Amino acid sequence: xxxxxxxxxxxxxxxxxxxxxxxxxxxxxxxxxxxxxxxxxxxxxxxxxxxxxxxxxxxxxxxxxxxxxxxxxxxxxxxxxxxxxxxxxxxxxxxxxxxxxxxxxxxx
Amino acid sequence: xxxxxxxxxxxxxxxxxxxxxxxxxxxxxxxxxxxxxxxxxxxxxxxxxxxxxxxxxxxxxxxxxxxxxxxxxxxxxxxxxxxxxxxxxxxxxxxxxxxxxxxxxxxxxxxxxx
Numbered sequence: 626x627x628x629x630x631x632x633x634x635x636x637x638x639x640x641x642x643x644x645x646x647x648x649x650x651x652x653x654x655x656x657x658x659x660x661x662x663x664x665x666x667x668x669x670x671x672x673x674x675x676x677x678x679x680x681x682x683x684x685x686x687x688x689x690x691x692x693x694x695x696x697x698x699x700x701x702x703x704x705x706x707x708x709x710x711x712x713x714x715x716x717x718x719x720x721x722x723x724x725x726x727x728x729x730x731x732x733x
Numbered sequence: 734x735x736x737x738x739x740x741x742x743x744x745x746x747x748x749x750x751x752x753x754x755x756x757x758x759x760x761x762x763x764x765x766x767x768x769x770x771x772x773x774x775x776x777x778x779x780x781x782x783x784x785x786x787x788x789x790x791x792x793x794x795x796x797x798x799x800x801x802x803x804x805x806x807x808x809x810x811x812x813x814x815x816x817x818x819x820x821x822x823x824x825x826x827x828x829x830x831x832x833x834x835x836x837x838x839x840x841x842x843x844x845x846x847x
Contacts, residue, residue, distance in 0.1 A: 629775065656833065658835070658836075665840075666821065666840060666841045666843075667838065667840050667841070668823065668825075668838035668841075669838070670835035670836060670837070670838075673833065673834075673835055675833075711775070711776070713775075713776075720766075720778050720781065720791060720792075721776075721778070721836070722775070723775030723776040723777070724775050725773065725774060725775050726775070
């Protein structure tokens, strides 16, 4: 069983829709990261969470430590949000463990 | 501000050839990392350097060597390339090697081994 599971694997949405991407993990962690991989391949860090909720523009990330679950929400989605979104967790002692990613396509 | 720069961006090798992937960061970060990304799998850590002068194995180190040349540069060497090493390689850096720091990634090197 993968330590980091993301769902869905693929997601197609219409412009303007509210989008949710989920991440579940099976180990105790010190932090969870959300990253965005552009169609050209570049990877950008979006959020780091250890508790609660963070917001940046139209992106919102939440984490529930007890349930070992995090969600990434995109409000008012736009075609430029099309990318692969990657969840990664950090053990208290250890390196980042990455999920396989969720490929999002937003149609105009 | 260039961030993390990887060279080359693309490379095709024959089985058994050797090559070095270069990575440099201009953010004065202490920690640097090499990952590989394969279809259907998450990023996997090959080697990392928590600070200048130190290197450690990650999840998939076999077939690779690294050198932390100075604080800015961290290179990845394939001594005898194998088709299984066909992948996209990413270098990353962070201020410190801990969970509170984001990692900044280069644009990747697409490596094909025939």
